[in-house]
Amino acid sequence: MKKGIRIALGIFAVLLCIGAATLWGAMYYLPNTFNETTDEQVVVIEEKQTGAEIAQMLYEKGLIRSPELFRLALRISGNGAKLQTGYYQIPNKVNQTELIELLQKGHVKAVRVTIPEGYTIGEIAIALEKDRLVTAKEFLDVAKNYVPYQYMYGPKPVTYRVEGFLFPSTYDIPVDASAKDIIDLMAREMNSQLTPDIRKQLDDEHMTIFEFITLASLVEKEALFDKDREPIAAVFKKRLKLGMPIQSDASIQYILGYPKAHVTIEDTQLQSPYNTYIINGLPPGPIANPGKKSLEAVLNAGDTEYLYFVADKEGHNHFTKTYEEHLKVVESIYGN
Structure with a gap:
């Protein structure tokens, strides 16, 4: 074999090895x-x-x-x-x-699942199905009728009695857990958040646990930033005390089934027991599962001079005392 051919074959072999190594990598x-x-x-x-x-x-x-x-x-x-x-x-x-x-x-043997604050029962069901733990249908079927704690019963009909009472957190869920097992796990965690001190404070304020969780769920969905949670809770508590509709856009979004960016006048006229623009008091039940910060906001919210608030395009809320001031702020943010 000629020397030139041997060199060429050698170079080819080196390149082949480099190519194989690259492919292997x-x-x-x-x-x-x-x-x-x-x-x-x-x-x-x-x-x-x-x-x-x-x-x-x-x-x-x-x-x-x-x-x-x-x-x-x-x-x-x-x-x-x-x-x-x-x-x-x-x-x-x-x-x-x-x-x-x-x-x-x-x-x-267990799957780690994080349930974010503000998830609804439907969203939790989808998350669990995505992680192949249970199907969404299995979870929702159990959620309709299974009530681990008596305080989950409110005075009016709701679709899911456990809505609002499953604590958002990170859980290690056994791979063989049933839908009932998972609801038990999350409901026990929410129950543990309701300490004796919290229950006493609620009694002192003449507020039931059901009302507390319902109000906290509205705060959870209204507040994008933590600093807004407590003042929003204070406005809602003041409106409830005065007998005014609390007029929560989050309750309208719950009726619609999706987070609509801008709630219209027509939306606020929807006939539903969850429409807090046309009913006085709280909706029939929670509209989401609130996290610890929203629970604390309701507990810590004191008296306020404000009756109105509106979120700007970045999600920061602006609070006003009168309806006229409120309209001016809305116009300054969104125009006519």
Whole structure:
């Protein structure tokens, strides 16, 4: 063989090795394409699920860059038959090697789920279904009729008696938990927030736990910023004391079923027991599950000189004493 040919073949072999190494690195060490706002994601591998099906699922969840490269990596590593069925929580920015190792031995007995403040029962149901714990339908069916604590009963009919009484927090939920088990877990946490001191304060203010949670749910949905929670609660309490409609836009959004940016005059005329523009007092029940800050805002809200408030385009609320002042602020923010 001529020397030139041997050199060319040698160069080709080196390039081939570099290419293979690059491919190997792409398969094994590139980070995943996880959403930056998500710390972990739940993956469920079921019995008889093929490598191709697993790869497609991981790709759709943004955990791998290519189903084909993932399957190739499994074949090359000899780990294709070693993936275990079960629940997995995959952290952000694992590379493919780490991902394969987790799917071999990292299955969990409980799934960590975070329920944000202000979630409704419907939103909680969707979150639990997304993490493959229970279906949304299973959760909502139980939520309609299951009432762990007597104080969840209000004087008027509601769709979900547990609405408002499931404490927003981070929970480690067993993978075999039923919908009833999950409601129990979250309701117990809310019950633990209702300390003896809080219950005594509510008695002193002649406010039931049901009314307290209902009012806190309105504050939760009205306040984007923490500094607004207490003054909003104070306005609502003053209006209730004076026998005025509390006129909460959040109650209108609950009727509509979505967070409408601007509530119209027509919206405020909707015929519903939850329309706090046309009824006096609180709605029939909570409109969301309030967090600790909104609960504290209701407890700490004292007397106020304000009767009105409106949120600007950034979500900051502006408080006024009279309707005329309120109209001027609304016009200054939104125009005619």
